[in-house]
Amino acid sequence: MVDLKVKLGRTELKNPVMTASGTFGYGTEYADFMDLSKIGGIVVKGTTLHDRQGNSYPRMAETPSGMLNAVGLQNKGVEYFIHKIYPEIKSFDTALFVNVSGSTIEDYITTAEMLNDLDRIPGIELNISCPNVKEGGMAFGTSCLSASQVVKEVRRVYKKEIMVKLSPNVTDIADIALAVEAEGADSISLINTLLGMAINAEKRIPILSTVTGGLSGPAVKPVALRMVWQVAKAVKVPVVGMGGIMNATDAIEFLLAGASAIQIGTANFIDPTVSVKVVEGIEDYLIRHNYKSVYDIIGALEI
């Protein structure tokens, strides 16, 4: 038997496989396809203080080995989450994190504060990296000063795990990671989507209504791996890696690069059962290499 458990700041996960915010709804969308209790955690859809309709259609463009999205944090607001969604998902036997986003620091504070009392939510993922909203989102995550301010203020009111999700659209991601760690982040997740663009040449128009959007899928994996490796070297808190993970081998690469856990995003759209297969694949790998614990491979890259 191998031990798949990992510790993420204040939270223990039964295995290192989580599903990424915005790709897994509230988990309920996947309950018909798979056993949610098999995975380490779910990061539910980006939640904001108020209801957001998101951006206009078209919001998606398929690109080589990936996709661009410009959903723009469509959600019904934190009140709706607390009263309508939470009662439906609180019995899920997996760690449930809420991805929190905002347009102002006050939005982040109020939203996080409201989530404090939900027993079955061990933490939030602070989204300072959404590329698809005009005000806020990525704006907070692209400078050390604003990133640390958000984390500092939310840390004051939120008592449980704060995982901070970083934007790859920066010059030096390790600097941002150090800045949020210094203000009390319990863990750091990366990468959010890379800002990209797609054009319809025949019609001479952008494909997305917002012109630019966030790139995800295997196309971003090499960039994500590099950034996870850089951040894991720089910080002491656990790192959660993501970006184009399609299978267990991809996931293991992120663990070797220094991630304590991983998140699966875009791959859920193609195979809604992929996260369970990745858990099984990591276990097989550990057995095959005679490892006892997933910790034997975290950061075990030989250079």
Add this chain to the structure above:
Amino acid sequence: MLDLVVKDNLALNDQYFLLIVGSDSVLPPMSPGQFVELRVDNSAESFLRRPISINFVDYSANQLWLLIQVVGAGTAKLATLKIGDTINMLLPLGNTFSMPQSKSNKPLLVGGGVGIAPLLFLGSKLKEMGIECDFLLGGRSEQNLLQLNEFSKYGNIYTTTEDGSHGEKGFVTNHSILSKNKYDIIYSCGPTPMMKAVADYAQKNTIECEVSLENTMACGFGACLCCVTDSVDGHVCVCTEGPVFNIKKLKW
């Protein structure tokens, strides 16, 4: 999620093909309007699944028909599938056309291009219920009018082509049948400008009307939120709230 086996893959002409798939186990129940998400190969150029509406379900043979137009790399690859190949699908997805309230209701099914696909299945179900419908099918030219022999089993066929090569020349909304016959409900699927014109006609004549939308989507089951349409309830997912919408629900 099911792996289905290709039973036939018929090129109808250089643009369209009919993919027929089956299974050893009984196919799940499916209804007109619903769709499937086909996994192509996750290669660089056809990374995501392809949503395809259900053209027909042959329950006696336990086979599912998919009428597909070659529009890009993904559909081009699907066109090359051979008998015996397996293909992974999520099915059935989405909502369904609502059936008429009464058997005396007269439905008109208006389709354009590959949008005729779900109307064959709908026509067959209506016939099973004892309702004879009219089909009004439009295309750019004769080669865009497909499966006419199949449609003729379930109702009367009226056609329009933009070049006049089949039926009346012009668009479906100009067809003379609209001024001759009185309909209680219109079902439509096809290019958005066509459906909007049909919806406009239905609204002016106070006829119930449902349309099936074809927004691009990544997942097909309500997780990615990419396929939204603007409705009276705000942005709603076409994959889960639709693809069939009563036109009163849409902000057209």
